[in-house]
Amino acid sequence: MNQTIVYPERRRLGRYVARSLFLWLCFLPLALIVVVPVLYMISMAFTLEANQMKFPIEWIPNPPTLSNFQKIFVDPQLPIVRWFINSLLVATVGTAIIVFLSSLSGYAFARLEFPGKGFLFSLLIFSLMIPSAVTLIPAFLLLRDLKLLNTYHAIWWPAAASVTGIFLMRQHFFSIPGELEDAARVDGASRFRIYWQICLPLVRGAMVALFIFAFLGLWNDLFWPLIVLSERAALTLPVGLLVIQQGSYIQRGLAFAGAFIASMPVLIFYAIFQRKIIAGIVTAGLAGR
Amino acid sequence: MATSTLSSSRTAAAQNQRWKRLRKQLPNYLFILPHFFFFSVFLLYPIFRGLQISLYDWKIMLKDQAFIGLANYQALLQDKIFWQTLSNTAYFTALTVVMNVLLALFVATGLKHPFIGSNFLRVLFYAPGILSVSVLGIIGIRVWDTQIGILNYFITTMLGGPRIAWLGNPDMVIPALAVTTVWWTFGFPMLVFIAGMHNIPEPLYEAAKIDGAGPLQTFRHITLPLLMPTMLFVVVTQFIAHMQVFAQPYIITGGGPGNASRSATMYLYETAWKFFRFGYASSISVVLALIMIVVTVILFTLMRRRTEY
Numbered sequence: 278m279n280q281t282i283v284y285p286e287r288r289r290l291g292r293y294v295a296r297s298l299f300l301w302l303c304f305l306p307l308a309l310i311v312v313v314p315v316l317y318m319i320s321m322a323f324t325l326e327a328n329q330m331k332f333p334i335e336w337i338p339n340p341p342t343l344s345n346f347q348k349i350f351v352d353p354q355l356p357i358v359r360w361f362i363n364s365l366l367v368a369t370v371g372t373a374i375i376v377f378l379s380s381l382s383g384y385a386f387a388r389l390e391f392p393g394k395g396f397l398f399s400l401l402i403f404s405l406m407i408p409s410a411v412t413l414i415p416a417f418l419l420l421r422d423l424k425l426l427n428t429y430h431a432i433w434w435p436a437a438a439s440v441t442g443i444f445l446m447r448q449h450f451f452s453i454p455g456e457l458e459d460a461a462r463v464d465g466a467s468r469f470r471i472y473w474q475i476c477l478p479l480v481r482g483a484m485v486a487l488f489i490f491a492f493l494g495l496w497n498d499l500f501w502p503l504i505v506l507s508e509r510a511a512l513t514l515p516v517g518l519l520v521i522q523q524g525s526y527i528q529r530g531l532a533f534a535g536a537f538i539a540s541m542p543v544l545i546f547y548a549i550f551q552r553k554i555i556a557g558i559v560t561a562g563l564a565g566r
Numbered sequence: 567m568a569t570s571t572l573s574s575s576r577t578a579a580a581q582n583q584r585w586k587r588l589r590k591q592l593p594n595y596l597f598i599l600p601h602f603f604f605f606s607v608f609l610l611y612p613i614f615r616g617l618q619i620s621l622y623d624w625k626i627m628l629k630d631q632a633f634i635g636l637a638n639y640q641a642l643l644q645d646k647i648f649w650q651t652l653s654n655t656a657y658f659t660a661l662t663v664v665m666n667v668l669l670a671l672f673v674a675t676g677l678k679h680p681f682i683g684s685n686f687l688r689v690l691f692y693a694p695g696i697l698s699v700s701v702l703g704i705i706g707i708r709v710w711d712t713q714i715g716i717l718n719y720f721i722t723t724m725l726g727g728p729r730i731a732w733l734g735n736p737d738m739v740i741p742a743l744a745v746t747t748v749w750w751t752f753g754f755p756m757l758v759f760i761a762g763m764h765n766i767p768e769p770l771y772e773a774a775k776i777d778g779a780g781p782l783q784t785f786r787h788i789t790l791p792l793l794m795p796t797m798l799f800v801v802v803t804q805f806i807a808h809m810q811v812f813a814q815p816y817i818i819t820g821g822g823p824g825n826a827s828r829s830a831t832m833y834l835y836e837t838a839w840k841f842f843r844f845g846y847a848s849s850i851s852v853v854l855a856l857i858m859i860v861v862t863v864i865l866f867t868l869m870r871r872r873t874e875y
Contacts, residue, residue: 293681293682294682296681297681297682297683297684300676300677300681300684301682301683303676304673304676304687307673307691308687308690308691310749311690311691311693311694311749312690313716314705314709314716314749315693315694315697315705317705317708317716318701318704318705321708330713330714331714332713332714332719333719333722333723334714334716334719378600378601378604379601381597381598381600381601382597382598382600382601382602384597385594385597385598386598389591389594389597390591390594391591391592391594391595392588392591397598397602400610401605404605404609404610406859406862407609407613407855407859408806408809408810408854408855408858408859409810410810410831410834410850410851410854410855411612411613411616411851411852411854411855412608412609412612412613412616413612413834413838413851414612414616414619414838414844414847414848414851415611415612415613415615415616415619415848416608416612417838418615418619418626418844419607419608419611419612419615434604434607434608435604435608437600437601437604437608438601438604438605438607438608438609440605440609443601468593468594468597472597493696496698497696497697497698497699498698499698499699499700499812499813500812500813500831500835504835504839514698514700515698515699515700515701516700518698518700518701518704519700519703519817522700522703522704522707522817529708532704533704535704536700536701536704536705539698539700539701540696540697540698540701543696543697544693544696544697547689547693547696548689551689555688555689555692555757558692558754558757559757559758559761562754562757562758563758563761563799
């Protein structure tokens with residue numbers, strides 16, 4: 278306190294700038310390590326197939342080319358537009374299901390009474406301990422028996438079983454004052470209306486956080502789609518990228534063009550909504566605690 | 567007699583009331599019903615079903631599966647590849663978790679207080695986590711490539727060193743995959759640590775400053791102990807996530823050279839979906855799960871003890 282009075286404001290500003298410079302010096306190498314591989318991917322997406330193997334690396338494509346993208350879009354074996362739409366549908370609908378079901382259950386566990394509540398909740402906590410490795414095979418066999426492999430359902434409904442969103446929503450429903458519900462109840466509102474019209478709007482922030490978290494998870498997931506989707510037209514982008522990268526498609530430029538198409542939309546989205554996304558990831562990511 | 571009728575009528579009334587309350591509470595189940603349906607079908611039931619399948623010589627084409635008791639588990643004990651993939655996975659997980667925690671702590675300490683561009687750096691450092699693991703794999707292949715890789719480019723052109731066969735060397739391949747994974751995932755523990763550090767009361771730091779404590783001492787005696795609950799959360803979630811590593815070795819190395827980088831989950835995947843031995847694969851998953859649960863519980867008790875002071 279005393280220091281701010283004794284020393285002029287300029288001195289503090291100087292220290293702030295000096296500290297900033299020092300920390301940038303510390304973090305610049307790390308920042309480069311983070312950025313360079315991504316720039317490399319972008320650069321290679323626009324590099325001719327013939328120049329892909331050049332060493333020393335040609336960092337700026339010479340000449341820049343769209344041929345990799347053209348090859349992907351023309352090849353009927355690589356329906357990347359279809360994969361993009363699949364990914365979008367899988368992620369948006371799946372996320373909507375997760376957010377809705379989690380808010381319903383989270384509301385019940387926070388604000389409603391019913392016999393067996395404690396037991397059911399501890400069942401959810403117990404399930405966090407079980408690694409997904411155990412459920413993979415039986416869930417796959419079940420979906421096969423239901424003839425749901427290679428459909429969106431094979432991803433939506435197992436995702437609907439996820440529990441972390443419930444913990445997040447429950448925490449936030451706890452913080453709503455009970456008087457609000459009481460007042461609504463006196464006015465004769467039904468249980469569902471109280472949940473839908475009074476409480477849900479008050480936890481909008483948590484819902485956005487969960488939406489971001491779940492969407493990124495579904496959009497980027499590889500393992501489960503790899504297991505339940507095998508037909509070319511049914512794949513999501515991450516699985517499609519593997520098809521491009523492996524198999525007969527060892528053309529290097531194609532893989533980078535595909536990676537570019539898959540990652541640019543999310544990176545741009547991230548750049549625009551970074552504050553919301555980071556806040557959402559911290560909120561939702563810590564919910565399982 | 568009078569008292570007994572009175573008490574029985576009272577219990578009847580109480581019962582009546584309890585019944586009434588139950589009837590009033592019954593619709594509340596509707597709120598949890600939708601999730602609970604999918605939770606039962608895709609989580610609870612598969613746990614028990616998985617245990618059951620592991621007792622069969624389960625082949626996907628057959629109509630009747632042969633019950634073989636614990637034979638899968640006996641075979642697993644003898645399975646050298648399984649033990650190697652398990653030790654690969656443990657090594658990978660230990661490396662990744664330790665590097666992730668150290669790097670995230672270091673970065674979080676630097677970014678805790680705002681400076682010019684600190685928010686930009688925070689956003690940048692989390693950015694790789696936004697990428698799909700498939701994209702990570704496509705980039706990773708070229709980072710470590712012996713002939714045209716990014717790393718060998720810098721080593722040969724800037725340091726004048728020789729080309730290193732990162733992924734061809736059985737001793738180097740797992741550390742390389744771990745570094746790749748740290749590049750991809752250190753942003754999340756960083757964000758969590760920053761949030762945790764902001765929860766430490768500022769007066770503690772002021773008091774330490776008055777007592778003449780340097781930055782290292784403050785970190786050691788204030789930040790670190792008070793960050794223990796956050797640390798527990800980070801270590802446990804990171805452990806569970808990285809023990810199930812699949813895509814990084816699957817895409818970048820294919821498990822090679824030999825089996826040097828094959829992970830347990832990759833072995834499970836191949837056993838089930840390449841060789842269609844679902845029974846044996848189930849026994850792998852059960853053993854993997856048991857190991858993870860035991861280690862998680864040990865981690866919890868170990869770190870809980872250090873948290874309580």
